[in-house]
Amino acid sequence: xxxxxxxxxxxxxxxxxxxxxxxxxxxxxxxxxxINLMGSPGAGKTSVLIRTIxxxxxxxxxxxxxxxxxxxxxxxxxxxxxxxxxQLHTAGLCHMDADMTARGIEALMEQEQGAPxxxxxxxxxxxxxxxxxxxxxxxxxxxxxxxxxxxxxxLKYPLMFEVSxxxxxxxxxxxxxxxxxxxxxxxxxxxxxxxxxxxPLSARTGEGMEAWFAWLAQEAERxxxx
Amino acid sequence: MKVIELHKSVTESxxxxxxxxxxxxxxxxxLLINVMSSAGSGKxxxxxxxxxxxxxxxxxxxxxxxxDAQVDAERIAALGARSIQVHTDGMCHMDAGMTRRGxxxxxxxExxxxxxxxxxxxxxxxxxxxxxxxxxxxxxxxxxxxxxLKYPLMFRESxxxVVTxxxxxxxxxxxxxxxVERVHHxxxxxxxxPVSAKTGEGMEALEAWLREAVREWKVPAQL
Numbered sequence: 001x002x003x004x005x006x007x008x009x010x011x012x013x014x015x016x017x018x019x020x021x022x023x024x025x026x027x028x029x030x031x032x033x034x035i036n037l038m039g040s041p042g043a044g045k046t047s048v049l050i051r052t053i054x055x056x057x058x059x060x061x062x063x064x065x066x067x068x069x070x071x072x073x074x075x076x077x078x079x080x081x082x083x084x085x086x087q088l089h090t091a092g093l094c095h096m097d098a099d100m101t102a103r104g105i106e107a108l109m110e111q112e113q114g115a116p117x118x119x120x121x122x123x124x125x126x127x128x129x130x131x132x133x134x135x136x137x138x139x140x141x142x143x144x145x146x147x148x149x150x151x152x153x154x155l156k157y158p159l160m161f162e163v164s165x166x167x168x169x170x171x172x173x174x175x176x177x178x179x180x181x182x183x184x185x186x187x188x189x190x191x192x193x194x195x196x197x198x199x200p201l202s203a204r205t206g207e208g209m210e211a212w213f214a215w216l217a218q219e220a221e222r223x224x225x226x
Numbered sequence: 227m228k229v230i231e232l233h234k235s236v237t238e239s240x241x242x243x244x245x246x247x248x249x250x251x252x253x254x255x256x257l258l259i260n261v262m263s264s265a266g267s268g269k270x271x272x273x274x275x276x277x278x279x280x281x282x283x284x285x286x287x288x289x290x291x292x293x294d295a296q297v298d299a300e301r302i303a304a305l306g307a308r309s310i311q312v313h314t315d316g317m318c319h320m321d322a323g324m325t326r327r328g329x330x331x332x333x334x335x336e337x338x339x340x341x342x343x344x345x346x347x348x349x350x351x352x353x354x355x356x357x358x359x360x361x362x363x364x365x366x367x368x369x370x371x372x373x374x375l376k377y378p379l380m381f382r383e384s385x386x387x388v389v390t391x392x393x394x395x396x397x398x399x400x401x402x403x404x405x406v407e408r409v410h411h412x413x414x415x416x417x418x419x420p421v422s423a424k425t426g427e428g429m430e431a432l433e434a435w436l437r438e439a440v441r442e443w444k445v446p447a448q449l
Contacts (some may be wrong), residue, residue: 040264041348041376042369069349071376092379094318094349126376127347128265129293129318148368148391149266156295156346157265159316171368174397 016134020098023105023137027120033223034120035216036136038160039144041126044170046074047203048144048212049123053081055213060220061117065104067096067125074123084112095130096122098137119220128157132164139223142166147180154188161192166215169200172207240354244322247357251334257443258329258340260320260358262380265346267366268390268423270298273341275423277307279433284338284440289328291320291345298343308332319350322357339440348373352380359443366391367400374408381412386419388432393422 027034039045053062063084066075075087086108090096096104101122108120122138124131143164145153148171154161161167167189175182182200189196197215201208251258263269277286287308290299299311310332312324320328325342334340342358344351363384365373368391374381381387387409389402406418417435421428 040266040346040369041373042264042366068376070378073372073375092349092353094347125349126264127318127349129316129345129347130350133316146266146368148366148394149264152297153265155297156292158294174368174394177394177397 013133016098019102020135020137023098023102024139027105027137028139028223030116031118031223032120033118033220034122034138036122036124036131036138036141037144038124038128038131038141038164039126039170040128040146040149043126043144043146043149044203045123045126045144046077048168048170048201049078049121050081051203051206051209052121052213052216053078053083055209056119056217056220057081057083059217060119061115062119062121063108063112063117065101065108065120065122067100067104067123069093069125084108084115084117086111090125093130094125094127095134096124096136097134101136118223119216128153128160132157132160132162140165140219142168144168144170145185147171147174148178150178151181151185151188154185154192158192161189161196164193164196166197166199166212168212169198170203172200173202173205237353240321240323243326244355244357247322247326247329248359251357251359252443254334255444256334256337256340257360257440258325258342258356258358259439260342260344260351260356260361261364262344262348262351262361262384263346263364263366264348264369267346267364267369269343269346269364270301271423272364272388272390272421273343274301274305275426275429276341276433276436277302277305279429280339280436281305281307284437285336287332287334287337287340289325289332289340289342291324291328291343293317293345308337314345317350318345318347319354320344320356321354325356325358338444339436348377348380352377352383360385360439362386362388364388364390365405367394367398370398371401371405371408374405374412378412381409381416384413384416386417386435389418389420390423392420392427393425 296311302309312328419432
């Protein structure tokens, strides 16, 4: 029984990779820079997203897709900022795949009646396991780990750290309280993924946020020029 | 569509396997508790504390499930409790068959209380009955008091909610009362224990519940 499940999963993933690659090419052509944002529940995906929108909205037209198992809490929060947002429900599934994402993008474009945007951010389902396995067609994968989760997480969720281009270390202002060893964390990440960019920051205090904004702005500009 | 159908048939046969395992564990007098939570909410730290506090009066064993590592099993073994590491090879949950194999490998002779430390996330583990006698979930303060709104199934399925890291309450915008209200709305019967495994605050109440649950489980089932 276990073997069957794995075979099905592999077939699903191979199909998914084709759909994702096509999606990536389409968005690049349109000059839309697409980010897949992943992290555990409560790591601060929505908080970082809000800060990022506030900081970059004057330079870029930003749109958001909120993926959740079953609620609309995050989409409501984001919609208060007045940027285009759509809520996607996975009906219990713990990840977004390329096809679901494509349908989301289509629905978002329809909702906004074709109004163009420069940066599109998918806030993926909150967990460090399944979203790592599915390419959704994003230009870059960004993951958030928050300090209270612990500096040992790259050891336990290696794939997520392997596939992420950027690691945002949120709630860095609580480092002392949680005995989070930043150097050890960096080493653990590097072991999995030497290329990953690491930004320690706090969405609450604003500490370290500028470096992340600068990285994203530069990346998006490169994407938009294409 | 296909994926969803497959998933359904898998969970149906899983429910039968789980029921069978639960009956066998009851006959052996072993209370298996399925411990579920997000990554980093403090499952291993809480279990370590419980083993230190109750290890002399109860014979405790731990089945550590992870995708790929064995850091947790090493931490538990360092406390002298029996433990085994199970790898799910990328899967985000444990099912009844995997749990049975893990328990058989570990051995349950002279065990009163066994914990299954499930894969760290609030979604998939909620969907699979592992055959455990009780389901215990952990939510840590830094994760936020809005989690019942976003992961309702996990809160609905659990018998006990342990709110960990309450020593960090002053640093986070976390409303314990609001959380309790949201959780009880989904699951009026759930027991809620706010604790800090670090300072020990609240542990006594949780451990009293554990003792009682083990005692009840050993009483032969009626009917």
